Amino acid sequence: MAHLKPLLAFAVALLLVPRGRGSCRTAPAALHPSGHRALRQVLVAGNDSLASEPGAAATATAAPTPTKSPSEAGHSEPASSGSDAVDQAAEGAVKVYAEHTEPDYSQPWQRGKSHSSRSSGVMMLGPDGEPLVCTNAHSVEYATQVQVKRRSDDTRFEARVVAAGRDCDLALLAVDDETFWENATFARFGGLPAIRDRMTVVGFPIGGEQVSVTQGIVSRMEVTGYSLAWRELLALQIDASINPGNSGGPVFNDEGEVVGLAFQALTSAENIGYVVPSEIMAHFFEDVHLNGTFTGFPDLGLQLQRMESPALRAAYNMSEGEQGLLVRLVYPLGSCAGQVQQGDVLTKFDGVDVASDGTVPFRGEERIDLSYxxxxxxxxxxxxVEVLRDGQLVQLQIQLKAPDWLVPVSLKGALPSYLMVGGLVINVLSAPFMFSEYGSVGGSPTGLQDQLWFGVKNQTDEQVLVLSQILASDATTGYERYSDIQGRNAQIHTFNGRPVRSLLQLAREVVTCEAPYMAFGVDHNEEVILETAAVQNATADVMAVHAIPSFASKDIVDALGKEGVLKEPTA
Incomplete structure (x- = not known):
């Protein structure tokens, strides 16, 4: 159901080939320190949207809306129908090579080892006629180099990421060398297919160097978990064989039109693959074109409960035949804050009736989740928005926002923030950090999981801070047995008795502290206390011993420098 943080439901694999390996990777790049190199299972959402974030800033405009005709989009004339049309359109498929260097979330002052991957993409034209390659966002995440190669060429060309949307796992690449685009075949986009329509998947999966072509049918179309950003968006399920390396590969209908891009597969079954449909691609393209960057998909910012129980509906003064969803929580920074109230019944969105099972009409007789x-x-x-409040219907207007969760699902391509105080290493809690420390979210301590799934952000800069390590120094003597402090990654709640809201706030209070002691309040009312006079020299010593370049991440150092309060120790 829409707008609830999801429980974990099924395992999917992102279809990326780590170069030189016979395995695929199931966890999104930002969610595990091994990056694109390992075969991992990631558990993804069932029916509820979770988190979103912008991708890399765009420097080029986006592509035409997929539902436009070839003439409207400025593409070449369509080929003949049937297999000839697909064969000609498949010439637009490209192979994508990337070198990735992801952050080390556990030791955030450094990056992990560089590693390689290969995936697929498709050539297309933007709204102003600019040539672009569309691929998956996970194919180029934390990439230090991206190259592309056409199927009929043996030359790799340098490419650059001009836009990326993790919500929908899409990215746009530009290739500045005009040689790459000579006699190019550009994609023509089609609309949503029907169930049982035949599809052709083209890409460069594991098992060979040449292009691979497989066929299947559309077996399902519904709101589905996108594993890269844990969002719930429309996706096509097909039974064509798609494998690691197919990521970003075009999926064609019989007219040779692109109806989507392959992006993930179900690992617990055979021949169940998922496709980002052209409708989602159109949203991504238009978003980037209008805003110059990907702003994300909106969310209502509500925690909702189905009202299929007659007793539940009666308790909320709903008459016979009335339907809707019960509002259990309004997120303070969400789209509906200040308008919708806890205990309201959501009955309509944009004039469309919302059923008590959380669905709305879709394509005639079909139904689909409200989040669609x-x-x-x-x-x-x-x-x-229409709600039932105290037995009366109330009409409201809301401004839609992207969700902003207390514990981020990704870092939006940024490096992790950290603070080091006399040997105490303090990190910002995120899903990638949890994967790095415990191998999965489910393996994390219950308290950290609760913050991820149920934590509510009340202020825009609010974060959850954890004490991830205590490095030996003169200031930390006596804390060698870190297990005595409720185990590693205890949450930091207070500093010198004052609540801690964000890493920047804590860093500011640390560098300006004039009290004789620095007291960090952690879980279960325990404290870690350092002598203030010993902290600066101890911090410098630890930096020198562990080759840590700075006592804090660049974003924190820069912010403190602008405030004029920086007293950075030097190693």
């Missing part, structure tokens, strides 16, 4: 309707809109749009 919300995802059709853009961040910043105004939407109409």
């Amino acid at each position: 309707l919300v995802s059709q809109r853009f961040v910043g749009d105004t939407a109409d």
